[in-house]
Amino acid sequence: MPAGRIVNEGLTVIRMSTLFTKIKEEFVAILPPTLFFFIALHIVALIRVLMVKGTGIAVWASVSVTVAALILGKAVLIADLLPLINRYPEKPLIYNVTWKTLIYLLVATLVHYLERLVEFSRQAGGLMAGNEQLLAEIVWPHFWAVQILLFVLIFMYCTMHELVRVIGKDKVLQIFFGPLPNSVG
Secondary structure (H helix, E strand, O other), rough: OHHHHHHHHHHHHHHHHHHHHHHHHHHHHHHHHHHHHHHHHHHHHHHHHHHOOOOOOOOOHHHHHHHHHHHHHHHHHHOOOOOOOOOOOOOOOHHHHHHHHHHHHHHHHHHHHHHHHHHHHHHOOOHHHHHHHHHHHOHHHHHHHHHHHHHHHHHHHHHHHHHHHHHHHHHHHHHOOOOOOOOOO
């Protein structure tokens, strides 16, 4: 076997190994926010089902919730790279928690409204007609109940995310899953 071919095959193995390592890193990074939003959005979907039971309003399917969780999980990771999102890294945690909660809540409100708008636009036959129908027929207490729930869930996520950022992932895992220190301070 020629030496050039051995080098090329060696480089291919190294590239594949590097690619596998990068994919693994991405998977591990996306897992926490995706799992959080997977559970949170299923809770929201369940509450919506309970609120609209008997009204004939269609509710998210589990597959839609799972896709939304994957999208939100990746969106949070991308957003965290933007300087606008990590605006107060050196201030007390409440600054970044509040800022991120507001940003994510605005996006969640927009997504929630657009999701409802798509439903109504399909029924009305157009975007403008769907928006008019949505504004006329939406059950605002239900909409705001979901928004309040999303606020609490997003606030919890942002709080935990900031705590992990400051304390460190390994320390948080040790605090939650042990082993606990033998002596209490």
